[in-house]
Amino acid sequence: MSVDHRTVDQRWLADLRASLTDDFATQTARLRELTELNADTGDPSEAHNQAALLAATRRNIEQITGALSRITDGTYGACQKCGKNIPAERLEVLPHARFCVPCQEKHNR
Structure with a gap:
């Protein structure tokens, strides 16, 4: 089953x-917290972990923002590469998905 991005259930x-x-509010709060806790402990592994958490949180915020923008402009559920509908099952697992599976696989290469 695919989500037809033109006739998707409004509810x-x-x-x-x-x-x-x-999710955006949660990730924004997490980013604020991580930024405020950016104290240098002198432990290189801790600094690396902190940087990884900051990067992951920023990426999550970008993905959520992108999905919200696609909902607003009416393109949510359409593959940004080929334009076909992204299967509903994929969107349930990855609500921020921008590509159908075949295009995502090509994009990752």
């Missing part, structure tokens, strides 16, 4: 938007 989309908005 499902509203629920998704609310969920993504909550």
